[in-house]
Amino acid sequence: MISPELLKELLRFRKERDWEQFHTPKDIAISLSIEASELLEWFQWQTHQQIEQKLQSEKREQLEDEVADVAVYLSYLCHDLGISLNDAVTKKMHKNAAKYPTEKVKGRADKYTEYS
């Protein structure tokens, strides 16, 4: 995902604005949730066909901005809490493979709680 140099940029950006004081883990989590919602808002009311067209239009940039915002807060959170994203995702994918064995879930979208 984002490079080490870009992460340095993010850290410098908030430091030179004296914004670290606002970045408690809870407040970053709030902001991450708000940005994920703004990302979803780009798709609001749209049918899949309209989305296809919107993705080819000048409005695509708004979506990329929201994707960036989510990534930025995720980066701050992982950095501040010392979370390695690769390790976290690797571990979670192992859990997912156990929760959703291929032979049971192939082609089905049910949540794992639906499987006895």
Added chain:
Amino acid sequence: MISPELLKELLRFRKERDWEQFHTPKDIAISLSIEASELLEWFQWQTHQQIEQKLQSEKREQLEDEVADVAVYLSYLCHDLGISLNDAVTKKMHKNAAKYPTEKVKGRADKYTEYS
């Protein structure tokens, strides 16, 4: 953030479960929002002090799982829509620097709309 190999893992995981059919961009955006909310839920009702302790406990792993879930859906979305996360973040940080010039915003948390 996540490595190219890990991304391949994510793509293989959903392919072998025949889950690509469910991954419309809109539905991935919905899932990303849901996971960001579950991440926020880890902090629900907690004071900053309680969060400090929770981060040192065995409950830290739950948070890392939610961080992973957000990263997974962000990865699927960027891959499927051909969005380069580095490019998107770099572009957005330039916009943020213009929206929030250091001399104006240093030490202040107001949204840019608060500045004339």
Added chain:
Amino acid sequence: MISPELLKELLRFRKERDWEQFHTPKDIAISLSIEASELLEWFQWQTHQQIEQKLQSEKREQLEDEVADVAVYLSYLCHDLGISLNDAVTKKMHKNAAKYPTEKVKGRADKYTEYS
């Protein structure tokens, strides 16, 4: 929506559990957002057809529970901040009518910022 008697029940419920201490306006807003996300999760991955069927099934009750959770936190917030929901909605509907005049928006889902 909810009756005055039911609101009294909600207030008694949190008082007898000594939970008022956790209900800062910010924390109620966090919880409201979390519940709205759980409500959305009931629809996750579902096509409109599958939703039709799910609404006729025993799983409908889960959705009603999430609707209730959202209403409960909205009730606590309005009560604690002295917000009259009828007044707030009436005022907002007037603003919406001005932002979205019928002749301009009929049959269109664009956000008001799309209209010059």
Added chain:
Amino acid sequence: MISPELLKELLRFRKERDWEQFHTPKDIAISLSIEASELLEWFQWQTHQQIEQKLQSEKREQLEDEVADVAVYLSYLCHDLGISLNDAVTKKMHKNAAKYPTEKVKGRADKYTEYS
């Protein structure tokens, strides 16, 4: 909460704009989540003290607008799906009382899954 007359207003508002076509249950749920997030955004980065002051300022109206938006989508959803909010909340409060018996949870904010 909102009166029957006000609900009639909401229904008339969307009908005269020919917006019912966009109000699938899933899309209303998406919008409800987005508005709950905008409500949370009003509190973003604020300490409890700053929130106290903000509630006494002219910015209070923005919060009331977001509260209204959440209530509006909740009203549309309940109306369209034939959900009685009073019944749903009454039922959920009974479940909550069982999940969180006073003697066990008094003064504690843990989720019910924390109690054996």
